Amino acid sequence: MAKRIEVSDLNIYYGDFRAVEGVNISIEPRSITALIGPSGCGKSTFLRSLNRMHEVLPGARVEGKVVMDGQDLYGADVDPVDVRRQIGMVFQRPNPFPTMSIYDNVIAGNRLNNKKMKKSEADDLVEKSLRGANLWNEVKDRLDRPGSGLSGGQQQRLCIARAIAVEPDVLLMDEPCSALDPISTLAIEDLMTELKEQFTIVIVTHNMQQAARVSESTGFFNLNGVGQPGRLIEFNPTEKIFSNPDEKATEDYISGRFG
Amino acid sequence: MTATKAPSEPMRQPAVRRPGDRIFAGSAKASGIFILLVLAGVAAFLIGEAIPALTAPAEEIPGGEGLAAYIGPLVLGTLLGAVLALLVATPLAVGIALYVTYYAPRRIAAAMGYVIDLLAAIPSVVYGFWGLAVLAPALRPFHSWAADTLGFIPFFAGPASTTGRTMFTVGLVLAVMILPIISAISREVFTQAPALHREAALALGATRWEMIRMAVLPYGKSGVIAGAMLGLGRALGETMAVAIVLSGGAGATLTLISNSNPSTIASNIALRFPEATGIDVNTLIASGLVLFVITLGVNMLARWVVNRRADFSGAN
Numbered sequence: 001m002a003k004r005i006e007v008s009d010l011n012i013y014y015g016d017f018r019a020v021e022g023v024n025i026s027i028e029p030r031s032i033t034a035l036i037g038p039s040g041c042g043k044s045t046f047l048r049s050l051n052r053m054h055e056v057l058p059g060a061r062v063e064g065k066v067v068m069d070g071q072d073l074y075g076a077d078v079d080p081v082d083v084r085r086q087i088g089m090v091f092q093r094p095n096p097f098p099t100m101s102i103y104d105n106v107i108a109g110n111r112l113n114n115k116k117m118k119k120s121e122a123d124d125l126v127e128k129s130l131r132g133a134n135l136w137n138e139v140k141d142r143l144d145r146p147g148s149g150l151s152g153g154q155q156q157r158l159c160i161a162r163a164i165a166v167e168p169d170v171l172l173m174d175e176p177c178s179a180l181d182p183i184s185t186l187a188i189e190d191l192m193t194e195l196k197e198q199f200t201i202v203i204v205t206h207n208m209q210q211a212a213r214v215s216e217s218t219g220f221f222n223l224n225g226v227g228q229p230g231r232l233i234e235f236n237p238t239e240k241i242f243s244n245p246d247e248k249a250t251e252d253y254i255s256g257r258f259g
Numbered sequence: 260m261t262a263t264k265a266p267s268e269p270m271r272q273p274a275v276r277r278p279g280d281r282i283f284a285g286s287a288k289a290s291g292i293f294i295l296l297v298l299a300g301v302a303a304f305l306i307g308e309a310i311p312a313l314t315a316p317a318e319e320i321p322g323g324e325g326l327a328a329y330i331g332p333l334v335l336g337t338l339l340g341a342v343l344a345l346l347v348a349t350p351l352a353v354g355i356a357l358y359v360t361y362y363a364p365r366r367i368a369a370a371m372g373y374v375i376d377l378l379a380a381i382p383s384v385v386y387g388f389w390g391l392a393v394l395a396p397a398l399r400p401f402h403s404w405a406a407d408t409l410g411f412i413p414f415f416a417g418p419a420s421t422t423g424r425t426m427f428t429v430g431l432v433l434a435v436m437i438l439p440i441i442s443a444i445s446r447e448v449f450t451q452a453p454a455l456h457r458e459a460a461l462a463l464g465a466t467r468w469e470m471i472r473m474a475v476l477p478y479g480k481s482g483v484i485a486g487a488m489l490g491l492g493r494a495l496g497e498t499m500a501v502a503i504v505l506s507g508g509a510g511a512t513l514t515l516i517s518n519s520n521p522s523t524i525a526s527n528i529a530l531r532f533p534e535a536t537g538i539d540v541n542t543l544i545a546s547g548l549v550l551f552v553i554t555l556g557v558n559m560l561a562r563w564v565v566n567r568r569a570d571f572s573g574a575n
Contacts, residue, residue, distance in 0.1 A: 085463075097456055099478065109463035
């Protein structure tokens with residue numbers, strides 16, 4: 001079940017430091033939204049605020065509204081644990097649990113959500129999720145081996161399988177390909193285009209070709225200088241961003257005339 | 260003949276080595292050899308001095324029933340006290356370490372860390388007096404309660420001690436003594452649990468406890484075991500505190516709460532050595548050899564446990 005996310009007037013802080021300021025954005029369901037921008041501009045911070053992962057760092061907090069299909073994610077009675085169960089996340093570096101087998105990695109999230117699962121149900125879910133992540137054929141004979149024995153690209157697809165196994169509404173990806181070689185990157189990009197049939201996907205990337213290839217909409221983050229908060233400069237359909245952006249700063253950045 | 264000449268065997272060039280490298284490598288190697296020599300020296304001494312006791316006729320050994328009958332109860336006492344200490348201290352230490360690393364506010368965590376480390380700085384003779392003067396009297400009601408209600412378990416068979424100077428009290432004193440070692444090592448490995456995996460767990464919707472179970476405990480397990488084994492080593496060898504607290508010397512009994520307790524190897528040596536002569540000295544040294552073997556065995560077991568699932572350890 002893909003869902004829409006509406007963000008209004010979002011400010012994000014690390015202690016007293018305002019890292020991101022005044023973000024208004026509407027993320028469409030069943031599409032890929034890419035966030036681009038220079039390092040330190042706050043795009044990863046913004047991404048992490050969408051599933052309330054930002055606040056696990058000491059002193060980190062958020063002001064403003066993030067609403068997913070009418071549900072205020074920062075409402076007073078909302079448990080961040082529930083938010084994270086609805087909004088999955090894939091990180092920059094592949095991080096399968098090293099102490100678990102491939103099989104256990106895939107259903108790690110389901111074991112949290114519902115402790116009792118029949119063996120056959122679990123088997124089906126593992127196969128479905130690994131197929132969904134285009135990894136099944138490569139690992140079906142060694143499901144009981146540790147996930148850390150896979151290659152980087154396989155590990156990242158294992159992490160995607162783990163994230164989609166709990167059937168989240170939204171999938172957040174924080175530079176999922178930056179630690180991978182071009183072939184693994186291509187595999188993940190293909191996978192993303194398949195996954196957007198079911199999920200809302202938000203991806204942070206430093207690779208502008210990647211943003212252009214896979215996304216429907218693109219947001220450009222920038223900051224005025226070191227120590228200044230990052231802002232969302234422009235948010236438009238990807239084609240427009242890469243051909244005829246509204247803002248001069250966007251054009252400078254994507255054409256490499258930045259800084 | 261136009262065939263090219265077969266390439267000659269490549270010469271193995273000696274690697275260029277800098278003097279600093281050579282000095283460092285040499286001193287590291289020397290330290291390694293030194294520790295082995297010390298160990299071998301201790302083992303040789305123990306074995307050499309124990310041989311007369313091993314070969315002596317049974318009636319010459321103190322007690323008059325042979326070496327096994329003399330050392331057996333001591334081994335039992337040593338293991339009882341140390342294992343009890345380990346059972347009490349390990350869960351407590353892991354709890355403390357988790358609280359300090361993942362639950363406590365930062366300022367309290369730092370303060371608690373110092374307090375725990377301070378426990379390790381207290382001399383064992385002080386622990387002994389504390390156990391004798393405070394803990395033993397305080398535990399008297401527990402002893403009689405345990406004898407009344409849990410008496411059917413061999414460990415709590417009566418009659419209950421009226422002084423409290425029992426194996427149970429010793430176990431608790433030892434538990435407090437080994438707490439800092441286990442919790443310090445556990446704390447160290449828990450803080451090193453990679454943020455990568457902690458965040459992976461949280462992002463899946465794990466609560467803090469579930470995150471600890473998925474990403475911290477599996478990662479820290481081998482460290483906790485190593486800490487527990489270090490603690491066990493200390494508990495096995497602890498001399499002063501046990502000698503002060505325990506009214507030992509009775510034969511092999513399993514009960515923890517009565518006045519008839521087996522002594523422990525280390526405290527028995529400390530109490531008897533000053534007055535021992537002749538074959539008695541060799542007997543005591545033989546018991547020391549047994550302690551040495553037990554401690555060695557414990558450490559090897561720990562290593563085996565840690566290495567058993569090396570694939571899944573997170574080190575790769």
